[in-house]
Amino acid sequence: MKKERRNVRKTNPYYGFLLGILIVLFLNGMVFPRFGKGRIVTTDYGNFISLVDSGRVKDVMIKSNQIFFTALAENGEVRTYQTGEINDPKLVDRLLEAKSPNADGKIAFNEIVPQENSPILNFLLMWVLPGLIFYLIWRQASKSIQNRLGSGGNFMSFGNSGAKIYADADVKTTFADVAGQDEAKDTLREIVDFLHNPRKYTEIGASLPKGALLVGPPGTGKTLIARAVAGEAKVPFFAISGSEFVQMFVGMGAAKVRDLFKQANEKAPCIIFIDEIDAIGKKRDNGFSGNDEREQTLNQLLTEMDGFDGRKGVVILAATNRPETLDKALLRPGRFDRRIQMELPDLEGRKAILRVHLTHVKHEEIDLDIVARATAGSSGAELANMVNEAALRAVRLGRTQVTTADLEESVETVIAGAQKKNKVISADEKKIVAYHEIGHALVAALQTNSAPVHKITIIPRTSGALGYTMQVDEGEQLLMNRDTLFNRIVTFTGGRAAEEVVLHTVTTGASNDIEQATRLARAMITRYGMSDRYDMMGLETVNNAYLGGDTSLTCSGETAADIDREVLRLIQEAHQKARDLISSHLEVMHQAAAYLMERETITGEEFMRILRQAQASQ
Ligand code: ADP
Ligand code: MG
Numbered sequence: 001m002k003k004e005r006r007n008v009r010k011t012n013p014y015y016g017f018l019l020g021i022l023i024v025l026f027l028n029g030m031v032f033p034r035f036g037k038g039r040i041v042t043t044d045y046g047n048f049i050s051l052v053d054s055g056r057v058k059d060v061m062i063k064s065n066q067i068f069f070t071a072l073a074e075n076g077e078v079r080t081y082q083t084g085e086i087n088d089p090k091l092v093d094r095l096l097e098a099k100s101p102n103a104d105g106k107i108a109f110n111e112i113v114p115q116e117n118s119p120i121l122n123f124l125l126m127w128v129l130p131g132l133i134f135y136l137i138w139r140q141a142s143k144s145i146q147n148r149l150g151s152g153g154n155f156m157s158f159g160n161s162g163a164k165i166y167a168d169a170d171v172k173t174t175f176a177d178v179a180g181q182d183e184a185k186d187t188l189r190e191i192v193d194f195l196h197n198p199r200k201y202t203e204i205g206a207s208l209p210k211g212a213l214l215v216g217p218p219g220t221g222k223t224l225i226a227r228a229v230a231g232e233a234k235v236p237f238f239a240i241s242g243s244e245f246v247q248m249f250v251g252m253g254a255a256k257v258r259d260l261f262k263q264a265n266e267k268a269p270c271i272i273f274i275d276e277i278d279a280i281g282k283k284r285d286n287g288f289s290g291n292d293e294r295e296q297t298l299n300q301l302l303t304e305m306d307g308f309d310g311r312k313g314v315v316i317l318a319a320t321n322r323p324e325t326l327d328k329a330l331l332r333p334g335r336f337d338r339r340i341q342m343e344l345p346d347l348e349g350r351k352a353i354l355r356v357h358l359t360h361v362k363h364e365e366i367d368l369d370i371v372a373r374a375t376a377g378s379s380g381a382e383l384a385n386m387v388n389e390a391a392l393r394a395v396r397l398g399r400t401q402v403t404t405a406d407l408e409e410s411v412e413t414v415i416a417g418a419q420k421k422n423k424v425i426s427a428d429e430k431k432i433v434a435y436h437e438i439g440h441a442l443v444a445a446l447q448t449n450s451a452p453v454h455k456i457t458i459i460p461r462t463s464g465a466l467g468y469t470m471q472v473d474e475g476e477q478l479l480m481n482r483d484t485l486f487n488r489i490v491t492f493t494g495g496r497a498a499e500e501v502v503l504h505t506v507t508t509g510a511s512n513d514i515e516q517a518t519r520l521a522r523a524m525i526t527r528y529g530m531s532d533r534y535d536m537m538g539l540e541t542v543n544n545a546y547l548g549g550d551t552s553l554t555c556s557g558e559t560a561a562d563i564d565r566e567v568l569r570l571i572q573e574a575h576q577k578a579r580d581l582i583s584s585h586l587e588v589m590h591q592a593a594a595y596l597m598e599r600e601t602i603t604g605e606e607f608m609r610i611l612r613q614a615q616a617s618q
């Protein structure tokens with residue numbers, strides 16, 4: 001069916017139409033009397049009357065507001081004249097009375113009624129044709145949009161709201177493609193079972209939740225798992241992004257929602273998936289700056305969700321990473337009453353995700369444990385990206401298989417940017433960077449409760465980092481105590497402390513450390529209740545937990561100023577501890593820094609060996 005349509009587009013049928021109309025109009029305008037031969041002389045009405053009275057006029061023809069006439073000139077020639085008509089009621093009498101050179105002595109005169117098109121033709125020209133033209137142009141335009149979106153395969157398009165929504169009839173994704181997220185899968189399995197076998201549920205009188213809301217940070221597989229539900233249930237999958245509902249014209253989004261549900265009802269059992277639902281589902285409370293289009297769309301969605309029969313087998317999934325902004329009405333029972341939490345993967349989850357994505361690339365035996373431990377806090381999307389980066393690196397290095405080293409390097413690429421090997425760094429700067437990084441590593445190693453050093457490098461990265469020290473936790477840490485957090489701040493300050501104590505200088509290299517140390521110290525006081533002064537009083541709230549987690553203060557200005565002092569005190573204490581640790585281990589500092597300058601990248605074990613040797617010889 002598509003093919004035929006495309007052919008039509010090539011022949012452009014309405015150009016012929018346009019040409020046709022032009023010709024018709026042109027002919028219409030050309031209707032005028034062919035009266036006499038030769039030149040037509042224009043003259044005034046007075047002259048016309050005097051010619052009539054003098055008996056020289058032969059024929060007169062009155063056409064709408066013009067008069068054409070022929071008269072005998074002085075030299076006996078017949079000439080054709082033209083003059084404007086004046087509303088002269090006596091004209092006819094004059095013409096009847098006047099003499100004429102004609103054989104019967106009378107002027108031959110008549111009036112031409114302007115040629116009128118038949119009313120039917122007029123109607124066609126005035127109303128039908130323009131309509132037809134607009135229709136053709138509109139169809140052409142919407143077709144070319146559709147072609148541009150063009151996608152073959154198993155799509156059924158529908159909708160009369162202008163834009164198309166597609167249902168994927170044959171989703172290939174299954175739960176096997178989604179690693180970890182076992183709780184989410186368990187909840188969704190019930191929905192899959194319902195779609196397979198609704199009778200089991202309806203017989204007992206149960207109706208399943210109409211909607212489930214997938215909530216979690218970006219890249220945790222919300223979109224992926226929604227597709228997997230459709231793939232498992234083998235039902236059509238209507239996927240649309242919330243932002244697609246928000247149209248230029250008020251009412252279009254609501255029409256689209258109506259279309260979507262109408263079509264879904266016909267295709268039931270099926271799944272409707274609204275991705276990034278926060279685009280339309282925001283709270284409707286911001287009085288003045290209300291967005292009519294969004295609100296109408298949301299209202300329509302609420303109405304449709306209430307309206308359809310939960311037993312029919314239409315399940316609505318939606319995803320968002322800003323659940324706190326959603327309108328309460330969306331979350332009440334009977335709408336999105338199931339909430340499925342998608343969390344950042346833990347150690348086992350990360351291993352599982354790496355395993356899933358490694359099945360797509362050729363690889364050697366890979367030490368998943370080491371990679372998974374180095375990627376704490378990474379999302380599934382980031383892990384997928386790391387595997388791909390590793391494969392690219394293997395190709396770059398002319399290998400046919402991905403190795404553990406490839407994967408370790410790509411982890412750093414995703415976290416800190418690619419290596420900038422050819423960036424020239426002066427010997428002085430290299431020395432500062434080396435001492436700075438060894439400072440971090442030494443402070444970390446000398447404290448209990450802090451993660452072991454995994455790697456130290458002074459190869460610059462595209463992110464701007466001139467070097468970094470990587471610490472990798474042994475296992476998953478779910479709870480942090482005050483000492484652990486304080487030791488972290490000490491470690492952050494270790495780089496700067498090394499610059500100060502060893503090189504008697506301070507550089508801009510510590511800017512990132514300062515940021516992180518401050519954020520952590522603040523959180524300890526305002527959110528974790530770890531200061532004596534404020535006890536368990538909450539002083540800050542987190543706004544977008546899943547998107548960066550920016551915070552806002554909930555206390556008075558006075559308290560805010562006092563918090564600043566408290567934060568400063570904590571950081572000063574940590575900084576002093578770092579300086580003390582470094583001052584008392586200068587020998588190790590020099591040895592390790594020299595070793596690092598020579599190698600540029602050293603492992604945690606190499607560093608620990610130097611440290612242990614120095615401690616043994618003391
Ligand atoms: P979200 O919608 O939560 O932002 P996506 O579902 O779009 O995240 O995930 C992006 C990509 O990340 C997926 O296509 C997949 O390759 C990968 N991914 C994320 N989570 C997982 C997971 N649990 N298992 C396997 N792959 C995952
Ligand atoms: Mg998504």
Ligand code: ZN
Pocket residue numbers: 436440495496509510513
């Ligand atoms: Zn640093």
